[in-house]
Amino acid sequence: MSEKKIYLSEAEMPQEWYNIQADLPAPLQPPLNPGTGQPIGPEDLAPIFPMELIKQEVSQERWIPIPDEIQRIYKIWRPTPLHRATELEKALKTPARIYYKNESVSPPGSHKPNTAVAQAYYNKAEGVRRIATETGAGQWGSALAFGTSLFGLECKVYMVKTSFYQKPYRKILMRAWGAHCIPSPSSETKSGQKILEEFPDTPGSLGMAISEAVEDAATHDDTKYALGSVLNHVILHQTITGLEIKKQMKIAGDSPDIIVGCVGGGSNFAGFAFPYVKDKLDGKDLQIIGVEPWACPSMSKGSFRYDFGDTAQLTPLLKMYTLGHSFVPADIHAGGLRYHGCSPLVSLLVDQGVIEPRAYHQNAIFKAALLFAETEGIIPAPETAHAIKGAIDEALKCKENNQEKCIVIGFSGHGHFDLASYDAYMDGKLKDYEHPAEKIKEALEKVPTL
Numbered sequence: 001m002s003e004k005k006i007y008l009s010e011a012e013m014p015q016e017w018y019n020i021q022a023d024l025p026a027p028l029q030p031p032l033n034p035g036t037g038q039p040i041g042p043e044d045l046a047p048i049f050p051m052e053l054i055k056q057e058v059s060q061e062r063w064i065p066i067p068d069e070i071q072r073i074y075k076i077w078r079p080t081p082l083h084r085a086t087e088l089e090k091a092l093k094t095p096a097r098i099y100y101k102n103e104s105v106s107p108p109g110s111h112k113p114n115t116a117v118a119q120a121y122y123n124k125a126e127g128v129r130r131i132a133t134e135t136g137a138g139q140w141g142s143a144l145a146f147g148t149s150l151f152g153l154e155c156k157v158y159m160v161k162t163s164f165y166q167k168p169y170r171k172i173l174m175r176a177w178g179a180h181c182i183p184s185p186s187s188e189t190k191s192g193q194k195i196l197e198e199f200p201d202t203p204g205s206l207g208m209a210i211s212e213a214v215e216d217a218a219t220h221d222d223t224k225y226a227l228g229s230v231l232n233h234v235i236l237h238q239t240i241t242g243l244e245i246k247k248q249m250k251i252a253g254d255s256p257d258i259i260v261g262c263v264g265g266g267s268n269f270a271g272f273a274f275p276y277v278k279d280k281l282d283g284k285d286l287q288i289i290g291v292e293p294w295a296c297p298s299m300s301k302g303s304f305r306y307d308f309g310d311t312a313q314l315t316p317l318l319k320m321y322t323l324g325h326s327f328v329p330a331d332i333h334a335g336g337l338r339y340h341g342c343s344p345l346v347s348l349l350v351d352q353g354v355i356e357p358r359a360y361h362q363n364a365i366f367k368a369a370l371l372f373a374e375t376e377g378i379i380p381a382p383e384t385a386h387a388i389k390g391a392i393d394e395a396l397k398c399k400e401n402n403q404e405k406c407i408v409i410g411f412s413g414h415g416h417f418d419l420a421s422y423d424a425y426m427d428g429k430l431k432d433y434e435h436p437a438e439k440i441k442e443a444l445e446k447v448p449t450l
C-alpha cells in the first residue's frame with residue numbers, strides 16, 4: 001500500500017524560490033503610473049515597499065536564494081505534508097489518484113506565512129518599524145501578524161468589514177500576535193472616509209482595504225505596506241509549495257495530470273502551480289485549473305486590461321483580469337476570493353491558455369468541503385473548498401471515462417475560524433449570487449482607458 005502522507009525532511013526543504021518571469025511564454029506588461037501612463041520605476045514603489053522586494057518584483061533570475069533566517073523560520077512548520085486523499089477517492093469511487101498539499105499546518109492555518117515571514121524579514125532588514133496591510137477573510141492579516149511578531153515589527157491590519165464581523169476569532173488571533181486590526185472602510189484614513197460618505201452601508205472589499213493600507217504606509221515615514229497576494233514577489237515566495245510537491249511526487253513515484261487550486265489574488269495557486277507551468281510550457285501534458293467564485297469571477301467574466309489594484313485608485317495600474325476596481329463583490333463567505341482583479345502573472349497565463357479558469361457557487365463548494373471533511377477529516381477554508389470542488393468534479397469525470405489520472409489539490413488553509421459559514425450552509429441559509437453582468441459592465445466602464 002502506498003503512503004498516506006509524504007513528508008520531506010527539513011534538510012530537503014527547497015533553498016531557492018522559483019521565479020517564473022524567467023520562463024514566460026509572452027512578455028509581462030509592466031505596471032504603469034496612472035498619471036503619465038508610463039512604466040513605473042523602483043523609485044515610485046520605494047515609499048511603500050523595501051528595495052529588496054522591489055528588486056524581486058522585477059527580477060528575471062530563475063532561482064532566488066531563500067535567506068537563512070527565513071529558512072530557519074519556515075522550519076517552524078515546513079516542509080508541509082502531501083497527503084494522498086485515499087478516503088475521498090473511496091467515497092467518490094474514482095479510479096483517479098487524488099493528492100493534496102496541506103498548507104493548513106502553518107501556525108496561522110494557511111499558505112500566507114510563506115510570504116508574510118519573507119516580507120517581514122526584508123522590511124526589518126531595511127530598518128522599517130511598522131507595516132500596514134489589508135486582509136479579506138483574516139488569513140493574510142493573521143499570517144502577517146505572525147511574521148511581524150517574529151521580527152519585532154508593529155502591524156496594522158485593515159480587515160474587510162463583512163469578514164471582521166463574520167470571523168471575530170481571526171482578529172483575536174492577530175491581537176494575540178501583537179497586531180492591531182480594525183474594520184475597513186474605517187474613518188482613520190482619507191480614502192476610508194470618502195468611501196463611507198458615499199456608501200455608508202458597504203460590506204467593504206479587498207480593493208477598499210488596500211486603499212486604506214497603502215494610504216497609511218504612504219503617510220507614515222516609519223511604515224511600509226505589505227500585500228498578501230497579486231504581486232510578483234508574493235508569488236515568488238509561495239513557489240516553495242510547488243517545489244516541495246515536485247520532490248514529494250518523486251518520492252510517491254507519481255506525477256500530476258491535473259493541478260487545481262483556488263484563485264483570489266492568485267498567490268497560493270501560482271505557488272503550487274508555477275513550478276509545473278514550466279513543465280507544461282516544455283511540453284508536458286498537464287491541465288492547470290484555477291477556481292474562483294461566480295460571485296467574483298475575474299478570470300471567467302473580467303476583462304484583461306490595465307486597472308487599479310484598489311478602489312481609491314492609489315496603486316499603479318496593473319495589466320490583469322479585472323471586474324473593475326469599483327466592483328464590490330457580493331457578501332460570500334470565501335472572503336479571500338472577493339477581489340476584483342487577479343495577479344498579472346496568473347492573468348497572462350490565463351490569456352495564453354496555459355491556465356484554465358473555472359467558477360462555482362458557494363453552496364456547491366460547501367457541499368464539496370463537507371464531503372472532504374467527512375472523508376479526509378480536515379475542515380477546509382471556504383476559499384480552499386473551491387479547489388476541492390474542482391478536484392472532485394475532475395475525479396468524477398475520471399470515473400465516468402474510466403481514467404486513472406493523478407489530481408493534485410492546493411489545500412491552501414483550514415476553516416477553523418470559518419465555522420459560522422459552515423453553520424449557515426448546514427442551516428440552508430447560504431445564497432448563491434449570479435455574477436451581476438450589469439454591475440460588472442458598469443465597473444468596467446470606470447476602468448481607465450490608455
Ligand SMILES: Cc1ncc(COP(=O)(O)O)c(C=O)c1O
Nearest residue numbers: 139229264265266267268336413
Ligand atoms: C485559505 C486561503 N486560500 C486562498 C486565498 C486566496 O488568496 P490567493 O489567491 O492569494 O491565494 C486566501 C485569501 O485570503 C485564503 O485565506
